[in-house]
Amino acid sequence: MSTLTLTDLKYITPVSLSEQILSSPPATLPPNIAIIDVRDNDHIGGHIRGSTWVPSSELDYKTPELVRTLKDKDVVVFHCALSQQRGPSAALRYLREKARLDPESSTESKGVVKEGEGEGEGKKGGEGDAQKVYVLEGGFTKWQERFGEDKRLTEGYQKDIWEFGY
Template sequence: MSDITLSNLTYISREELAEQLKASSSTPSLPSNLAIIDVRDSDHIGGHIRGSTWVPSSELDYKTPELVRTLKDKEVVVFHCTLSQQRGPSAALRYMRERERLETGSKTVTKEGDVVKEGEEKEVSHGQEEKGKEKQQKVLVLRGGFTQWQDKYGPDRRLTEAWQKDIWEFGY
């Protein structure tokens, strides 16, 4: 069983995420180091964050291993649902646990206590950061979900795609 719990989740504000999107020179797509996973189900109507990938929460059981493999090169993966109170955090936990499960199976611990992938050799760094050492991928949850996102950035076409004011104007 995994040691990853709710206390391991980290949140990102809509303002922080918007700044990352605005700073991207790859408009209209996301920065190459970032993935946004939208886990809303039938409530996916009315818009979405530019460049996000829609993976309904009802499909996460069988799509999570695929997500871990396809997103392995991303530095940051952000999950969200409508409010990011249940499905978004749950999806982030599921993703983190699956990533841990897949990584644990392909790594070994050396007698020095270092974790290395099978087939890799440990490099001696002499006080410098080890070459080939993988950066830990950040898995985040969008605070307030799409509801808070669209409240501020819905009309901004640089940040939100297919936004429909009439769906959101009276709140969620």
């Protein structure tokens, strides 16, 4: 059984994540970053550019596949609408499965990345660098408040859906 708990999770602010996305060519996500959107039927009204939608209802059988397909990513960010339950649960499930499949793997997952602290995050380092697993602070709700109408960062945004909040 894993000793990882919710208190071991690391959070990234929307501003820090946006800086990393904007560091890549337009319309692409940096190749070393994966953003996993675990919203279910509330996955409407927009999403973070380049994110992958894996409904939380499918995580039981998709997590081992995620661990394998994301193994070469330096940064993996999970989020749901508010990042209070599904996003953190998905990140924790991912970390536990990663540890189960590869006990020798190295993963960083504790703390909060604030604006300006993300400098150099997600850049390839030397061998043995730990994959960084984050939860997006405030989820897509906070993201869309700040970046919903920014087409460089958000795809498929529908303002009328978010106009009165989540």
